[in-house]
Amino acid sequence: MWSSPHNAMRDNPDSPADIPPRMLVVEVEHWSAIAAGLDPATPAAVVFVGRITALTPAAAAAGVRTGMRRRQAQSECPALELIERDPDLDARRFAPVVAALEDLTPRVEVLTPGCCVVATRGPSRYYGGDEALAELVRQTAAGVLADAQTGATISVGIADGLFVAGLAARLASTRAPSTQVLVVPAGASAAFLSRLSQRTLAGAFSPLGDDPDAASDFTDVLGRLGLRTLGDVAALPVTDLIGRFGTQGEWAHRLASGRDFRLSQPAAAGPELSVETEIDPPADRLDTVAFAAKSLADQLDAQLTRLGQALVCVEISAETEHGETASRRWRHGFRFSPPDVVDRVRWQLDGWRSDNRSRPSGRISLIGLAVAETAPDEGRQLGFWGGQSEADERAERAMGRVQALVGFDGVTVGRLGSGRRFADLEQRLPFGTTGQADSSTAGASNTAGPRGTGASNTAPPWPGRLGAPAPAEVLAEPEPLVVLDANGEPVGVSGRAQVSAPPAVLRRADGRASAITAWAGPWPLDERWWSSRSRRQARFQLVLDDGTAHLCAVEGGRWQREATYD
The missing domain is CATH 3.30.70.270 (Reverse transcriptase/Diguanylate cyclase domain)
Structure with missing residues (x-):
């Protein structure tokens, strides 16, 4: 809203x-x-945060459209070449x-x-x-x-x-x-x-x-x-x-109704506001100038906030040590945030330095920001049940840049899945996707929630799933254990979920042993009993003498630690 x-x-x-x-x-x-520089005759598209933002005529002819998710576009055109924006x-x-x-x-x-x-x-x-x-x-x-x-x-x-x-x-x-x-x-x-x-x-x-x-x-x-x-x-x-x-x-x-109330005249800016700073010594690196511009953007944003105004159009000016100047206006469809202004500063200076007609001969010695237009800042009301904030938008831009550097699968976000095991609840998806996760996860739901939240929209009543509290840590690979009774004999579980003897000692693979002070279970789990990939497991909650609590399971006569409680 x-x-x-x-x-x-x-x-x-x-x-x-x-x-x-x-x-x-x-x-x-x-x-x-x-x-x-994509070839118009080659099916290719540009991706930003997992969505298609631009494409070639050949890709459009193959059924790809802007706004599509990456995987959807690839399903429409398997030969599609993708590059990050x-x-x-x-x-x-x-x-x-x-x-x-x-x-x-x-x-x-x-x-x-x-x-x-x-x-x-x-x-x-x-x-x-x-x-x-x-x-x-x-x-x-x-x-x-x-x-x-x-x-x-x-x-x-x-x-x-x-x-x-x-x-x-x-x-x-x-x-x-x-x-x-x-x-x-x-x-x-x-x-x-x-x-x-x-x-x-x-x-x-x-x-x-x-x-x-x-x-x-x-x-x-x-x-x-x-x-x-x-x-x-x-x-x-x-x-x-x-x-x-x-x-x-x-x-x-x-x-x-055709009544776009966003003012579009420079006179709407109200009080004349501008900030500038000298860069001493002059800088020839864009990141140095961008760092100085960040401070200016924060100052300007603070001034406008006190006046109850939001920045809609800003004029960015720069000067070199040889007196060369360049200025340009940048407009936003809604309102500028300080990171948005810094991006425009970097874009403008990068374009200035690459322009053969007016390329500066010296280093940047001054950078300035001037308000060209503002609009009344009545705030942005998010929904009562969540919504995207400016912090979310900044995080998305940052993650999109990292993703462009390390690859699409290099930045992942967690998603709450579904299943009978706690290991099924946490799934990892490339940032910006809400499509299917790895379908090999047993019993996991493949329906994702809103972008950025990683939440699942489905929660079937999985029989055999343990209830609250959920463990604080779920191991990626279960740790093998040996669980003994008071006589030093291995503890087993029958097909009718009967324990051979109360568990008394837990021994780890490195030889360390801990006394079991309390336990609960077993909770049987019988998965895919109709197929050759059937699994039977009995789970226990064990409290050790050092005060830690763990979720352990016995399967095929072998014990393992799967998770740890807070």
């Missing part, structure tokens, strides 16, 4: 502040695949396109590598209207990428507000290459949106899309309620949506 719109807009929905300004969105489709590479390769657009208008804002936003009020008048501006922007971007022979699809959309303009750009990408421009007339947003699917509320240009999984769940509920299009959502009384979904429903109603 998300914070509600500004109260003034809510109280007066027809106020001028509620009329979205005209925006232009230019997007290069599947930019990550183009930046990575490199945000730094995406930004560095996109920098020449941004520089070319900045020659047309200085008010270019980078939303993500591969997508830029321009407020059209001034440029549109200068170049002769929205249609002329859109075509000029498309041709300029195409001219930069023509030498690379990437076959990139470049689409441009102009409409009232970022949400509608972004959707117009997406629809324009489906047109013929020479007509990939779509201009929605002023005031016609509601009619344009009315026929679009309700799932577009979970897209990249929607503030509801900040958490893709949560937004997808929300749009799925809308679909099950019979709201198939944005027109259906807009036709409902806003009070009904608020009563059912809270502020998330209010956001959805306003977006579906």
Whole structure:
């Protein structure tokens, strides 16, 4: 769930502040695949946190779609080549396109590598209207990428507000290459949106899309309620949506009605805020500059928090020891966090240093951050039963980077499985996946829960499974033991679960012996009795004279320690 719109807009929905300004969105489709140099004729895709984010035309023809899980995409196209997304590479390769657009208008804002936003009020008048501006922007971007022979699809959309303009750009990408421009007339947003699917509320240009999984769940509920299009959502009384979904429903109603309340003018920034720091001695390493930028981003975030504002658009400037300067604006679909700002600083400087036209000749001596636009910060309300926080998002980005370095299977998360043994409860999956785990685990459930939690959604009533308390430690490999009675004879269990004698001594493989002060059991376990892989086991809880408690089992006359209790 998300914070509600500004109260003034809510109280007066027809106020001028509620009329979205005209925006232009230019997007290069599947930019990550183009930046990575993937061959369009080869089935290949880019993966980020276990999901497909970009793909080649050959992969699309084979049935792969963006948003698919890694394993699902590979099942659709077994020959699919996968590479991990490199945000730094995406930004560095996109920098020449941004520089070319900045020659047309200085008010270019980078939303993500591969997508830029321009407020059209001034440029549109200068170049002769929205249609002329859109075509000029498309041709300029195409001219930069023509030498690379990437076959990139470049689409441009102009409409009232970022949400509608972004959707117009997406629809324009489906047109013929020479007509990939779509201009929605002023005031016609509601009619344009009315026929679009309700799932577009979970897209990249929607503030509801900040958490893709949560937004997808929300749009799925809308679909099950019979709201198939944005027109259906807009036709409902806003009070009904608020009563059912809270502020998330209010956001959805306003977006579906074409009233994107996110302000888009620099004047919305309010108090002029900027921070800068000198780097002495000047730095030639990006990580050194990023470290300094982290402190600045934290300072700026603290200032805005005291003012009750959230950072939406930031201008990053840098200066070298030779006096060379570079500045650029970066926009966020919802709000910037300090790590987001640091990422933009690194991307901008990396692109500056790789630009043959304006490459700096000296080291970075100054870095500055200036607020270009803010929005009222009314907080982000998570659900009562959990939800994704900014800390979760930072952790996901960090794990995604580690995964790109060590490989997809190198970073795993635990997942609560199901089964009769405690060893079945803990399963390991590659980070970012919620698909099937190792099916060889006996009795384990293969249905995972929400991404990042590793929780299982199924809990069958497994007969023979021990109840609470669960042990604190489950051994990956059981430890062999010898359990003796008071006469020094091995303790056994009959087929009817009868103990030959009370266990009195536990002897480990290294010869150490401990007295058993208390015990409980046996609890028989009979698995797959109908097959050749049948297993019979009797489990005991043993308390030793040193105060430790263990879960032990006897199988085939051999004892072993499987777990330890706290």
